[in-house]
Amino acid sequence: xxxxxxxxxxxxxxxxxxxxxxxxxxxxxxxxxxxxxxxxxxxxxxxxxxxxxxxxxxxxxxxxxxxxxxxxxxxxxxxxxxxxxxxxxxxxxxxxxxxxxxxxxxxxxxxxxxxxxxxxxxxxxxxxxxxxxxxxxxxxxxxxxxxxxxxxxxxxxxxxxxxxxxxxxxxxxxxxxxxxxxxxxxxxxxxxxxxxxxxxxxxxxxxxxxxxxxxxxxxxxxxxxxxxxxxxxxxxxxxxxxxxxxxxxxxxxxxxxxxxxxxxxxxxxxxxxxxxxxxxxxxxxxxxxxx
Amino acid sequence: xxxxxxxxxxxxxxxxxxxxxxxxxxxxxxxxxxxxxxxxxxxxxxxxxxxxxxxxxxxxxxxxxxxxxxxxxxxxxxxxxxxxxxxxxxxxxxxxxxxxxxxxxxxxxxxxxxxxxxxxxxxxxxxxxxxxxxxxxxxxxxxxxxxxxxxxxxxxxxxxxxxxxxxxxxxxxxxxxxxxxx
Numbered sequence: 001x002x003x004x005x006x007x008x009x010x011x012x013x014x015x016x017x018x019x020x021x022x023x024x025x026x027x028x029x030x031x032x033x034x035x036x037x038x039x040x041x042x043x044x045x046x047x048x049x050x051x052x053x054x055x056x057x058x059x060x061x062x063x064x065x066x067x068x069x070x071x072x073x074x075x076x077x078x079x080x081x082x083x084x085x086x087x088x089x090x091x092x093x094x095x096x097x098x099x100x101x102x103x104x105x106x107x108x109x110x111x112x113x114x115x116x117x118x119x120x121x122x123x124x125x126x127x128x129x130x131x132x133x134x135x136x137x138x139x140x141x142x143x144x145x146x147x148x149x150x151x152x153x154x155x156x157x158x159x160x161x162x163x164x165x166x167x168x169x170x171x172x173x174x175x176x177x178x179x180x181x182x183x184x185x186x187x188x189x190x191x192x193x194x195x196x197x198x199x200x201x202x203x204x205x206x207x208x209x210x211x212x213x214x215x216x217x218x219x220x221x222x223x224x225x226x227x228x229x230x231x232x233x234x235x236x237x238x239x240x241x242x243x244x245x246x247x248x249x250x251x252x253x254x255x256x257x258x259x260x261x262x263x264x265x266x267x268x269x270x271x272x273x274x275x276x277x278x279x280x281x282x283x284x285x286x287x288x289x290x291x
Numbered sequence: 292x293x294x295x296x297x298x299x300x301x302x303x304x305x306x307x308x309x310x311x312x313x314x315x316x317x318x319x320x321x322x323x324x325x326x327x328x329x330x331x332x333x334x335x336x337x338x339x340x341x342x343x344x345x346x347x348x349x350x351x352x353x354x355x356x357x358x359x360x361x362x363x364x365x366x367x368x369x370x371x372x373x374x375x376x377x378x379x380x381x382x383x384x385x386x387x388x389x390x391x392x393x394x395x396x397x398x399x400x401x402x403x404x405x406x407x408x409x410x411x412x413x414x415x416x417x418x419x420x421x422x423x424x425x426x427x428x429x430x431x432x433x434x435x436x437x438x439x440x441x442x443x444x445x446x447x448x449x450x451x452x453x454x455x456x457x458x459x460x461x462x463x464x465x466x467x468x469x470x471x472x473x
Contacts, residue, residue, distance in 0.1 A: 033437075033439045033440075034402065034435060034437040034438045034439065035438050036440060039443070041448065041449055041465060041466050041467075042428055042446040042447055042448025042449065042467070043448065043464050044446070046397070046402055046404070047396065047402075048400060049440075074389070074392045074393060074396055085392050086392075087388050087391050087392055090388060091378070091387040091391040093375070093376070093379065111385075111388040113385070113388065113389070
């Protein structure tokens with residue numbers, strides 16, 4: 001609760017608001033319930049009440065694993081031992097914001113309240129400028145926007161592979177080329193097809209294959225045993241569960257210029273796709289005899 | 292409220308009325324002197340009271356107008372409407388920030404406080420620059436349906452008002468005097 005009419009102090013730690021956790025969409029944790037959490041001067045407020053108190057202590061912004069304050073009432077985060085909450089933006093109408101002190105066009109006038117605040121330096125109104133997106137952040141965002149195409153696993157011979165005979169494997173997709181993801185600041189993540197990863201399903205492990213999206217022997221595997229004893233496929237035949245995923249090499253450009261950012265991922269893999277491949281064993285191969 | 296002290300008053304007005312905050316007050320911006328449901332005439336207080344003059348009657352009416360607009364704004368805000376403009380013509384300072392934060396937290400938690408408080412035994416003390424309004428606020432008619440635990444009943448409740456730029460504004464909660472009971 002507010003305690004008296006405090007002299008308004010400049011909030012020295014406005015940047016801490018970046019780390020303000022929210023309770024948006026909060027569910028009532030097991031064992032807790034909605035109930036009265038504060039009553040002062042006839043004023044009653046409600047919130048989530050847990051057996052150990054209205055809210056667990058938190059380590060707030062310190063990064064420490066030790067609790068630094070106890071969050072009750074409106075308090076959402078800790079600054080040291082101070083339990084704080086903030087309005088971003090403040091309740092003040094924008095017309096009443098002190099424009100003469102505005103540090104940047106993007107700045108927002110905010111209010112922070114902390115308790116205890118013996119020095120009266122944490123509670124008050126102040127400008128807060130949301131951090132601008134850096135090129136590295138834009139690159140990470142662009143990477144996250146890369147979408148691998150849907151595909152299925154193709155194999156040949158069709159319907160049933162043969163022990164000792166190369167089985168061709170490929171990704172069946174109409175989108176076989178480069179993929180891109182665009183973010184702010186002109187940053188683009190570009191994914192170039194690099195290859196396939198294939199798990200034949202017989203316990204031999206994952207193979208790396210050349211990129212192949214058409215029926216060909218670019219990616220082939222020769223089974224050494226039939227799939228007898230494996231789970232049956234839709235046709236009732238025992239089959240190996242063949243898994244495949246697409247692999248891309250990723251690079252970045254900013255307004256068409258190559259962009260190098262340390263720490264960014266340079267490969268991207270699609271989700272695995274699985275298809276059952278029955279494998280039969282043939283005792284003899286009949287070949288044509290020359291006359 | 293820590294440090295809340297009733298200011299020395301030059302002209303003391305004591306007014307005892309009973310009433311119910313009605314939903315019809317929400318968003319009211321008129322200069323209505325008293326909300327519907329309030330008795331029109333003050334009852335006699337136990338405190339020796341100077342005869343109200345026209346000026347003091349106007350002051351108390353203005354104070355009560357703002358007082359009830361504050362409650363109407365608070366009821367609307369806590370019913371899932373975290374809009375600071377609700378308080379624009381009735382509340383100033385940190386209290387607006389606190390009301391906004393409370394309303395936002397309620398929305399985040401899925402809380403909607405339903406109904407409205409029933410306000411009675413209203414007492415006003417005022418001078419030219421500040422006022423306090425004490426009342427018995429019945430919270431049993433203003434509830435969070437999902438809340439568990441004992442129902443909150445009638446509580447002595449005090450609000451501090453200040454006369455700023457030619458108008459009264461609620462600025463804080465205060466503790467009513469110990470001899471103010473409900």
